[in-house]
Amino acid sequence: MQEAEIGGVELQILYPLQADEKEKSLQNYEYLSPGYFELIRFAADEAAARGMQFDLTLGSSWPFGGPFMPEELCGQNVLPFSIDVEGPCTFYKDLTTVIYGKVVGAVLGKMEGAQMMPETIVDITDHVVDKYLFNWPWGTEIEEIDIPAGLHKIVLFVSSDKKQRVLKPLRGGDGLIIDHNRKDSLRKFLEYGGDPIVEAVGQGKIQNFFCDSIEVFGHNWTDILYDEFRKRRGYELRPYIYALWGEIKGMTDQVRYDYQKTMAELTVENFFQELTAWCHEKGAVSRIQAHGTWGDILQAYGAADIPEGETFSAFDRYEVNTVHRKLAVSAGHVYHKPIISNESFTWLRFPRFVVSLENIKAAADSIFLDGINQIVNHGYSYSKDDDEKMLAFYASTNINHTNTWWKYYKKLSVYINRVCDFMQRGEPVVTTAVYLPQHDIWAETPIADTHMCMKLDERLQVACIDGIHKAGYWFDYVNDDVLKNWKDYGYDTLLLIECDRIPLETMEKIREFAEHGGRVIAAERVPSKSCGRMHYEERTAEICRIGSEMKEQGKLTVTSDKFESLIQELRRVKKPDVQIYHHPDTVGYVHRRTDTEEIYFISNVSINDIKEIIKFTKNKKGFCVFDPMDGKEKEIHQLNIAEDGIEVSVDLDAYQSLLFVFGQDIAFPSVEREKETKEKCLELSNGWTLEIPQKAFRKEYDILEGWEREPELKYYSGSGSYSKTFQISESAWQQLQDADTVLLELEHIGKTAEIYVNGTFVDTIIKHPYRVDITGLLKQGENRIEITAVNLLINRMIDPEYPERLEETILPQWPYASGGLNECRKERLFNWREREMVKEPYPSGIWGKVEITVQK
Known part of the structure; x- marks a missing residue:
């Protein structure tokens, strides 16, 4: 790795690959065993000896969890059950073998149409009791209750005993996952799965502790929810729990919002911020992928010292990646995190082993164009030198010594280093802000482990976001934290897209922003609803009044759609920072500013050689331009210094990137004539x-x-x-x-x-x-x-002759029954899928x- 100019390693430990073979001194160590600690320490020391950074993913596999996690601190999974009853009657129900788990809430309410009437709701949780068999709790029953006249619904929310476990762990690492909403749950994990590692390896030897994407399934509850909800929202949740799944007349979206908002605050405070606090206690920094969480996504990414995005699937193309990258970048910008990382090249091609260096270069450029400035290769999965025993990771691009093109990877590695060097200088130049409609997602989503990134991407739509970006308006996503402190940022334009609900305090700050010269553009409609149940009517009325006044005063413009009409309005009120004249769909830019220089990264992410005219708005300084792949200066064929900026004509080869550096002490480059046809x-x-x-x-x-x-x-x-x-x-x-x-x-x-x-x-x-x-x-x-x-x-x-080496029976000397393991290895490790897909x-x-x- 060092010879290939790779600057560091991230050690992530997953499932075992081979059986123990004592005659070859091959031994699998258990999770958190002495041998486990020793190998981590060895790896950290070897990295340090080479001047390389050493990062560690906590746990074995993901999400965080393990055998030491008690059930009362693990992630909760709540499901609703309903029973329709027509009164008047006395109702009793034996639910033994019908429901399985702990009832966290139960209500009875009268139904009109498909809605429960709020004034009729009765909390009957105390009537749901254990049923006994010979003095042993054996099941659950609803005690007799009187049902008034009319159609009623009994709803029970049941926390299942079948909870998520760690995915694909090392032997001894299996166990329940943490509750991402509870500080004591995270601290319990760190007590067993973090502190001993630091003690064994030595404080300071691990530079970053890494948290992978939040891949939790069904984690939609926490046992501290009722108390926290009451403290944060000002009323009791349990009587209105049905709104999390069905309809309560007049308040469904308000209760859902309050529930989701509470869960969001808890996960940001008790997981993301707390994990970073622990890293600092250990003399390290945190690097966190927040995609997958239900929290305010910018706050979640921004809680890390290094927010990290991800490139998943065939993303060697120029397109804004909201789900896995642009949100992480925006969080880095608004919370002033200088390094924004990216797990790169995961599933870059499927099947595996068909990725070329060209694919990787194009994917890296796509990552840079979203604003990422640190690349983590995914990955260098361990493999023996012997090709007959090559063990490739199932999800990664095989960037290691077993690949045919590894000898030439250094060329790409040096390129990536050069681009990251310039992309980490100074500050990003971003003047357009897109307000995230997170409040609408919270209000409209029933009880769920809400994947905020995916929901935002679906709501905003790629065509809309790409249109803004490719029109030359590089933007940040922003949240309420940013708008409450808008004077601390350099945004001059705010876009409200698919935004119906907004906190009153934020709407007041938007008005303030507009009164001080900021431009506000709403696509299709102006926010017209408040958030949450408390003071909903009066706050909604005030939001509508502010919106109407801003429109009447010309301080807010509403476009007919979020596509072409929005772009036209943007062009009317401001010039793009950079204008790509001929190929905006394949050529993108990033702009950064230091005390003395303006730096632009320009990339052509296409297979075609092109001639392009690029306009750098507001820039009149001298500049140089070079290709970071080889460090050579690039010829320009036309230079036009206008009142509003500089136009440059340049040839861009297929998949070529350029760095333009403008500075007061830099001379203008000479203009070379365009060569005649070859x-x-x-x-x-x-x-x-x-x-x-x-x-x-x-x-x-x-x-x-x-x-x-x-x-x-x-x-x-x-x-x-x-x-x-x-x-x-x-x-x-x-x-x-x-x-x-x-x-x-x-x-x-x-x-x-x-x-x-x-x-x-x-x-x-x-x-x-x-x-x-x-x-x-x-x-x-x-x-x-x-x-x-x-x-x-x-x-x-x-090759039909290439060995798969998959034993179908229990492996010799394997320390535990291997049926499940063989299935995992067959699915994840070997190349049968490649043989099926590539003939x-x-x-x-x-x-x-x-x-x-x-x-x-």
């Missing part, structure tokens, strides 16, 4: 020799074709060396001498190529365009080109045209 000088498509010593293979090709077509190489993954000797005639030599630039161009590469001309290394091609500059490397007479091509790992992995090998080597072209 001319073909030499056709080199025929007469190549391919050698693969590992397979004792050598063949001369008149017409190039992929080596996967050779029977003995069909499933070969690795490198192959192509070579060609050719003559340059006097006329061709003169054409080369007259050229400004000489290029070697290849039509197809599968998937990486290392180029040598006359024994001189030229470059490694890891992405489109498949061309390299060979100016000055050719000579009149005989020349030689050598190309080492590297294909993808997938071909080896679908033919991927193209390998080089094929098609090979040409030398010239530009004048």
Whole structure:
């Protein structure tokens, strides 16, 4: 890793992979055993010896939990049960074997239509009692109660005894997950699963403690809810508990809001903030993925020292990723967190082993364009050097020494380091704010483990958010904390999108923002409802009055939709920070500012070479522009200094990124004329020799074709060396001498190529365009080109002869029954899915045209 310029490691410990083999000194250690502590300490020391950062994911697997978590402190899962009764009557019900778990609330109410009448609701929780069998509690029953005349509904909320456990843990790590709403639950986990590790490894050796995404299922309750609800909301929840699932006339959304708001506050305070506090106690910082939580998502991310997003699935494209990235970035900006991290390349392709370095580069650029400035590779899953025992993680891109292209990963690693360096300088420049409609989601969602990020993404819609971003208006998501302190931020425009409910205090701050010159644009409608049950009517009336007055005074504009109409209004009131004239759907930007410089990251996330005009609004300083992939300065072809900024014309190669740095002491770059259309000088498509010593293979090709077509190489993954000797005639030599630039161009590469001309290394091609500059490397007479091509790992992995090594019976010396483990290993570890999904090998080597072209 160090040789590949990777700066640190995050150790995450999951399920065991192999059986114990004493003769090979292979031993699996139990979670929190002495051997477990020793291996973590060893890894931390080895990282420190190399000057590398060492981070640790607490627990074995996720969510946090383990065998030491008592049931009373674990995550609660409540389900509603209802019984329809017509009165008048006396009602009794034996619920033994009907419901399973603890009844946390029970109400009776009269129904009219599909709504429960609030004035008829009776709390009958005390009438739900244990039923005994020979003095043993055996079940549950509802004692006799009198039902008035009419149709009634009895509703019971039952906390199930079947609670979520830790997912895919190491042996000894199985157990219940924590209650993310309770400080004492988190502290119990840290007492057993955190403190001993720090003690064993040594305080200060672990720089970051990491919390993975909040993947809890059904965790929708906490035993402290009733008390906390009363303190925070000012009334009792239990009589109105039915509103969390059904309809109580006139108050459903208000009660749901108050419930969700209370759960949100508890998880931010008692989990996210408390975890960071513990990290500081241990001399470390927290790095937290908050996606998956039901809390105020910006507060949740912002509670971490390093908020972390995630890139999940085939996201090597330019698109705002609200669910896993943009919210984390916004939290970093509004809560002033200088480093915003990202778990990158998770499931970048499915099936595995088909990811190319080009895919990774494009995905990294997509991540940067959302504002991330630290990349965590996902990942370098441990594997032995022996290919026959390669153990690849099921969800990651296989970025390690077993991959065919690992030798060239350093090129990407250096690129990522350079971009992160510049993206961590100064402060982000963001003047547009999008207010998050979190209050509407809380009010409209029944009892659930609400995934706030997903709900926000669904409500706002990608087309809307992408439209704003790609129109040149780089934005932050903001919440009530930001608007209450709007003077502390640099936003000049606020967008209200899909926002019906808003706290009165926030609406008053929006009015204040507008009165001081801020622009307020509401898509389709103005917020018109308050939040929660207390003082709902009067607060709603005041919100409506403020909205009406702002519209009448011209301090708030309402657009007809959240798409084109919204963009038109934005363009009317302000100019984009950066304007991409020709390809805004594939070219994006990020803007940061230091005391002396304006820094812009520009990226073309597409397979096409393009000519682009970019306008940097309000900038008139000198600048330089370079490609962070190779550090070389980039030519510009037009420079226009206007009253409102600078226009630059530049060529962007496929998947190329540029850094523009403006500064008072930087001279303007020289303007280079655009080169004329390329001319073909030499056709080199025929007469190549391919050698693969590992397979004792050598063949001369008149017409190039992929080596996967050779029977003995069909499933070969690795490198192959192509070579060609050719003559340059006097006329061709003169054409080369007259050229400004000489290029070697290849039509197809599968998937990486290392180029040598006359024994001189030229470059490694890891992405489109498949061309390299060979100016000055050719000579009149005989020349030689050598190309080492590297294909993808997938071909080896679908080889019918490639071993899966899955034992179908109990493994020898395995310390516990292995039926469940074998199923987990079969599902997660081996390559049967690849064989099912990929029937033919991927193209390998080089094929098609090979040409030398010239530009004048």
